[in-house]
Amino acid sequence: MDPLDDSTVNQRLDGVPQWRREGDEIRRTVEARDFPTAIRIVDEIAVEAEKLNHHPDIDIRWRTLHLALTTHDAGGLTELDFTLAARIDGIAASHA
Numbered sequence: 001m002d003p004l005d006d007s008t009v010n011q012r013l014d015g016v017p018q019w020r021r022e023g024d025e026i027r028r029t030v031e032a033r034d035f036p037t038a039i040r041i042v043d044e045i046a047v048e049a050e051k052l053n054h055h056p057d058i059d060i061r062w063r064t065l066h067l068a069l070t071t072h073d074a075g076g077l078t079e080l081d082f083t084l085a086a087r088i089d090g091i092a093a094s095h096a
């Protein structure tokens, strides 16, 4: 899969406003109500990541998740990152 150009990245970012771009990554944080909920969210993200064969970097700090997406194989951001970002948003919203 080819990396997206900057204008396409900006267009895709408009669709997932909770994510911000940092270089070759997009990042967001998710604050869960408590630690077990944060772990459940990670577990649900893992299911979607396996379906897409696309895996986020996840840093767990008590009930806050720091998520980063990039496509290592492409050396940049691809449609897969935005597809997974939208699914993560759905999971986070379902636990809000």
Ligand SMILES: C[C@H](O)[C@H](O)[C@H]1CNC2=NC(N)=NC(=O)C2=N1
Residues within 6 Å of the ligand: 053, 054, 055, 056, 069, 070, 071, 072, 073, 074
């Ligand atoms: C072989 C397999 O398809 C690759 O290693 C996949 C697995 N998960 C991945 N996840 C992410 N985020 N980027 C990748 O390039 C990637 N590659």
